Amino acid sequence: MxxxxxxxxxxxxxxxxxxxxxxxxxxxxxxAVRDMxxxxxxxLLGQMFEHVDDALFDLAEKAENNAAxxxxxxxxxxxxxxxxxxxxxxxxQVTRMLGPMPVAPRATTAPSASGExxxxxxxELEESLAVTSMASKNEARLAQELHALNQxxxxxxxxxxxxxxxxxxxxxxxxxxxxxAMGELEADVRVKLLIYKLFDRYVMAGLDALYPEINAELMRxxxxxxxxxxxxxxxxxxxAAGAASAVAAGGQDAGAAEDVLETLSxxxxxxxxxxxxxxxxxxxxxxxxxxxxxxxxxxxxxQLADHxxxxxxxxxxxxxxxxxxxxxxxxxxxxxxLRGARPSAMAGMDEDTIDLVGMLFEFxxxxxTLPPTMQALxxxxxxxxxxAALLDRRLFAQRQHPARRLLDMLAELAKxxxxxxxxxxxxxxxxxxxxxxxxHDFDDDLGLFERLCGELAAFQETLRRRxxxxxxxxxxxxxxxxxxxxxxxxxxxxxxxRIGGRALPPLVHGVLARAWANYLVLTxxxxxxxxxxxxxxxxxxxxxxxxxxxxxxxxxRQTLRQLMPRIERxxxxxxxxxxxxxxxxxxxxxxxxxxxxxxLGEAPAQAASSMEGPLPIPDSIQPxxxxxxxxxxxxxxxxTAPPPEIPQLEQVYALKPGTWLEFCPTGAPAERAKLSWIxxxxxxxxxxxxxxxxxxxxxxxxxxxxxxxxxARVLPxxxxxxxxxxxxxxxxSQPPGTPAA
Numbered sequence: 001m002x003x004x005x006x007x008x009x010x011x012x013x014x015x016x017x018x019x020x021x022x023x024x025x026x027x028x029x030x031x032a033v034r035d036m037x038x039x040x041x042x043x044l045l046g047q048m049f050e051h052v053d054d055a056l057f058d059l060a061e062k063a064e065n066n067a068a069x070x071x072x073x074x075x076x077x078x079x080x081x082x083x084x085x086x087x088x089x090x091x092x093q094v095t096r097m098l099g100p101m102p103v104a105p106r107a108t109t110a111p112s113a114s115g116e117x118x119x120x121x122x123x124e125l126e127e128s129l130a131v132t133s134m135a136s137k138n139e140a141r142l143a144q145e146l147h148a149l150n151q152x153x154x155x156x157x158x159x160x161x162x163x164x165x166x167x168x169x170x171x172x173x174x175x176x177x178x179x180x181a182m183g184e185l186e187a188d189v190r191v192k193l194l195i196y197k198l199f200d201r202y203v204m205a206g207l208d209a210l211y212p213e214i215n216a217e218l219m220r221x222x223x224x225x226x227x228x229x230x231x232x233x234x235x236x237x238x239x240a241a242g243a244a245s246a247v248a249a250g251g252q253d254a255g256a257a258e259d260v261l262e263t264l265s266x267x268x269x270x271x272x273x274x275x276x277x278x279x280x281x282x283x284x285x286x287x288x289x290x291x292x293x294x295x296x297x298x299x300x301x302x303q304l305a306d307h308x309x310x311x312x313x314x315x316x317x318x319x320x321x322x323x324x325x326x327x328x329x330x331x332x333x334x335x336x337x338l339r340g341a342r343p344s345a346m347a348g349m350d351e352d353t354i355d356l357v358g359m360l361f362e363f364x365x366x367x368x369t370l371p372p373t374m375q376a377l378x379x380x381x382x383x384x385x386x387x388a389a390l391l392d393r394r395l396f397a398q399r400q401h402p403a404r405r406l407l408d409m410l411a412e413l414a415k416x417x418x419x420x421x422x423x424x425x426x427x428x429x430x431x432x433x434x435x436x437x438x439x440h441d442f443d444d445d446l447g448l449f450e451r452l453c454g455e456l457a458a459f460q461e462t463l464r465r466r467x468x469x470x471x472x473x474x475x476x477x478x479x480x481x482x483x484x485x486x487x488x489x490x491x492x493x494x495x496x497x498r499i500g501g502r503a504l505p506p507l508v509h510g511v512l513a514r515a516w517a518n519y520l521v522l523t524x525x526x527x528x529x530x531x532x533x534x535x536x537x538x539x540x541x542x543x544x545x546x547x548x549x550x551x552x553x554x555x556x557r558q559t560l561r562q563l564m565p566r567i568e569r570x571x572x573x574x575x576x577x578x579x580x581x582x583x584x585x586x587x588x589x590x591x592x593x594x595x596x597x598x599x600l601g602e603a604p605a606q607a608a609s610s611m612e613g614p615l616p617i618p619d620s621i622q623p624x625x626x627x628x629x630x631x632x633x634x635x636x637x638x639x640t641a642p643p644p645e646i647p648q649l650e651q652v653y654a655l656k657p658g659t660w661l662e663f664c665p666t667g668a669p670a671e672r673a674k675l676s677w678i679x680x681x682x683x684x685x686x687x688x689x690x691x692x693x694x695x696x697x698x699x700x701x702x703x704x705x706x707x708x709x710x711x712a713r714v715l716p717x718x719x720x721x722x723x724x725x726x727x728x729x730x731x732x733s734q735p736p737g738t739p740a741a
Contacts, residue, residue, distance in 0.1 A: 026156040027100065029221060033153070033214055034098040037169060038091050040210045041203065045087055048195075048202035052079050055194055068190075075191030082184050090181035097168035097177065100157075123189040127182070130196035131175045138171035138204045139164050145211035146170060152218045169211075171204060178203070287347040288335050290390050296334035297390075298443060300327070301383040305439035327382070328354055356396065356728065357386040363724040364411075369715050371672075373428070374414035377435055381407070384438040392446055396725070402449035404721050409456050410434060411720035416660055418672050421689035430459055463690070470692025475677040478697065482681050483525060489635075490529070491520035492628035498541050507591055508548055511571075512541060513625035519574040521624065540570040551599050564596055648704040651714070652685070660715040661687065663696060663706070671695055672715070 053076055060072035139146065149169060150162040164170050178199055182192060219225045288296075331354070336342030346354070361382045365375050388403045389395045395403050410431055417427050434452055442448050495512050504512070520537050527533045547563050549556070568589055575585050657675050664670045673687035673695035685703055687695045698706065706712035716723060 026158065029156045029218065029223065030098060030100070030153075032217070032221075033156075034095060036214055036217065037098060037210065038094055040206065040213070041094060041174075042087070042091055044203040044206040045090065048198045049079070049083050049087075051198055051202070052076075052195060055198060056191065059190075059194065071188040071190060075187040075194075078185060078187045079191070079195070082186075085184040086181045089184055090178055093177040093180060094168075094174070097173060123192075126189050126193060127179055127196070130193055130200075131172075131179045134196065134200040134204055135170075135172035135175045138200075138207060142171065142207055142211060145215060148215050148224075149211050149218075152215065152223045155223055156218070169214075171207065174207075175199070175204070286343070287345055287350070288339070288343050290350065292335060292338065293331070293346075293350060293390055294387055294444065296331050296338055297383055297387050299334055299338075300330060301387070301439060301442075304380065304383060305436070327358070350390065353389050353393070354386060357382060357389050359728045359731070360385070360721075360724050363727050364720070367720070367723070369720075370411060370414050371417055374417055374431065377428075377431055378407075378410060378414065380435050381438060384442045387442065387444070388446060388449065391444060399719075399722075402446065402453055406434070406449050406453050406456065408719040408721050409453065409460070413456070413460065415715055416672050416674060416690040418670075418689065420669075420671065421691050421693075427463070427690065430456070467688070467690065467692035471676045471688050474688060474692065474694045475686060478677070478684075478686055478694075479679065479681070482679055482684070484521070486681060487521045487524040488517075488624050489628050489631060490524060491517045492625045493632055494520065494538055495541060495625055496629065496632065498545055502545065502548075504545065504548055505595070507588075507595070508544060511588070512544060514623050515575055515578060515580065516541065516544075517624035518578045522578060536570070537574065540567070540574070543567060543570075547596065557600055560596060560600060564593075567592070646701060646704040646708055648707040649700060651707060652700050652704045655685070655714070659717060661712055662715060663687075663712050665711055 056072045056076045056079070060069045060076075063069035063072060146164065146167070146169075150164075150167045153167065153169070154160050154162045164172060167173060178196075182195070185192065185195075328351075332342055332346075345351075361379055364370065364378055367375070370378070385395075385403060385407070392401070392403075395401050398404065413427060414431060417431075422428055434456060437452060438448070495517055499509075499512070516537075520534070523531070523534045523537050543563050544567055547560060547567060551557050551560055571589065571592075572585060575588070576582075580588075655675055657677060659675045660672060661675065662670055662672050671689070673689055675685055676688040676692075677686040678684070679686070682699070684697050684699050686697045689695050703712065707714070
């Protein structure tokens with residue numbers, strides 16, 4: 001229904017209060033609003049998608065590596081494939097929201113009004129930040145028009161109360177609906193975040209025209225024509241919750257820094273029970289400035305760098321919490337020494353920054369992803385990082401902040417460290433060097449973090465190249481052993497299946513089980529199972545076994561005579577390829593000829609006794625059938641037995657190369673290893689240490705059993721800083737007095 005019909009003179013009614021629910025007039029007006037909104041949003045969405053390819057292509061050109069570039073190109077293909085599904089899903093949700101009883105979509109990860117935060121996966125938190133940020137920004141920008149629109153929608157929907165939190169056309173509702181529609185898209189989070197930015201730029205910006213348009217049409221239809229628009233600000237709880245999502249996600253925007261710290265300040269205030277804006281007593285000494293704090297910290301840093309740390313050596317998270325309190329007390333004392341009088345308190349934001357950095361290093365000392373030796377080393381960085389946070393509050397709001405990247409790089413390097421894998425102390429010395437550089441050299445030049453990042457990245461690349469070569473050799477050697485093992489198993493299976501339950505003469509059985517089994521293995525490795533050579537080698541096995549069948553009539557004698565020359569040719573060619581000497585081949589063939597002539601009645605029976613003589617087989621020939629028979633029997637039993645029910649199998653199958661695990665076998669020191677390679681032949685998982693040397697290899701069910709028993713565990717792949725922020729926000733969101741987890 002067109003809006004023009006809604007305000008025909010015969011239908012104009014001065015609607016100052018409300019229409020009763022179910023009134024046909026309200027349904028007509030709501031349908032008109034629905035048509036206008038979906039039509040305009042569809043246009044805006046189309047404009048947005050027209051710019052996605054160009055934006056992704058630009059990012060791909062600027063990508064830092066090939067893997068990142070492929071993420072963007074894959075994203076371009078996925079967006080083209082799923083565009084219509086996203087548009088349909090989005091417009092369908094908008095239509096549903098503007099139904100007979102308008103409702104806004106429920107945000108799946110938004111924090112509650114009580115301030116509790118729902119911590120979910122990092123990618124979801126990134127999306128939550130994007131949605132919350134664009135909603136908050138546009139609600140403030142469009143407050144007047146949105147307030148008027150909510151009042152008019154409330155009138156035509158039976159007098160329900162609509163505001164920013166439940167209005168179906170509010171930026172939060174429209175952004176959340178788009179987020180749910182983006183569930184149709186399977187793409188890297190970086191691609192999704194770009195699309196959210198474009199949605200903000202094209203669709204949310206288009207609300208400037210949509211709101212006034214709907215308001216004007218409803219006014220012409222007689223809905224609150226005299227209503228005066230008045231700006232309304234978003235509820236403080238809503239704004240705080242949105243910024244808290246940014247904290248949990250470790251926000252990306254530089255402009256979010258103050259919002260992040262402000263929200264953390266609110267959380268700290270709630271825990272401490274202090275008034276956020278309470279002024280200090282008139283007689284109190286003024287709070288120290290940031291410049292004074294940095295001066296006092298530099299003195300303490302100098303003491304720590306000289307190994308005369310005023311703070312006790314930390315031994316764990318609880319000790320670290322005590323150390324943080326001791327550091328704050330020492331800092332106040334040092335401030336008193338510098339200014340001549342100890343200040344009674346710090347500025348709230350500065351105190352919160354100090355506590356936040358303290359909690360960050362508490363997490364480091366509680367995080368068993370890091371080996372204890374590395375935990376103690378990184379814990380010495382608390383004062384330099386506190387100075388960095390005071391100098392630049394964006395540290396907690398930007399993932400690409402140099403200080404944050406440096407700590408993540410150090411933690412990633414430390415994660416795979418062990419004394420066994422670092423016998424030359426190369427990694428330990430490098431981490432220690434970075435720590436010492438910061439302790440001795442960092443004053444107020446934040447560029448030092450960027451320079452150290454560059455140096456550490458070059459060091460990591462050198463390690464990676466060296467380890468990559470070692471890993472390749474280990475994988476190739478493992479692959480070769482597996483090919484040999486599978487070929488031996490296949491050869492033994494082919495021979496045993498063909499022998500069945502027959503009792504062959506010792507000479508024939510010996511040739512098949514040892515010499516010919518080795519020839520089958522060699523043929524499989526060189527030519528492959530689909531080759532003509534392998535087929536002919538198997539045909540020889542059939543013919544050789546057939547040559548031992550009873551000879552009862554002229555037809556069977558004729559069959560044996562036809563087999564004999566073919567058997568001789570095959571044996572000469574096959575045995576020569578597995579290191580038989582010509583004289584040994586002739587001796588074997590002479591024994592076989594005597595055996596066949598006796599069976600044909602062409603030689604005395606005693607000639608058959610030569611079949612019992614020793615077989616001239618070189619030492620290099622392995623008894624493959626005898627060796628592989630137990631393994632084949634085990635395979636058959638395993639094939640008939642139900643597979644073990646180990647819940648961790650699903651976790652094992654989800655592991656990707658590059659994942660780090662810690663193995664803690666009983667009675668042996670723990671060892672950290674990276675999943676390097678998954679065999680395409682056997683499915684076994686190969687693990688190497690930081691140097692690329694083999695640590696272990698497991699079949700999937702063996703690894704699942706180790707995970708279930710606790711003798712192995714998967715180490716987190718998320719960056720240290722992200723995990724620390726999640727833990728800090730989770731802790732601060734708990735009611736005051738709740739002990740730390």
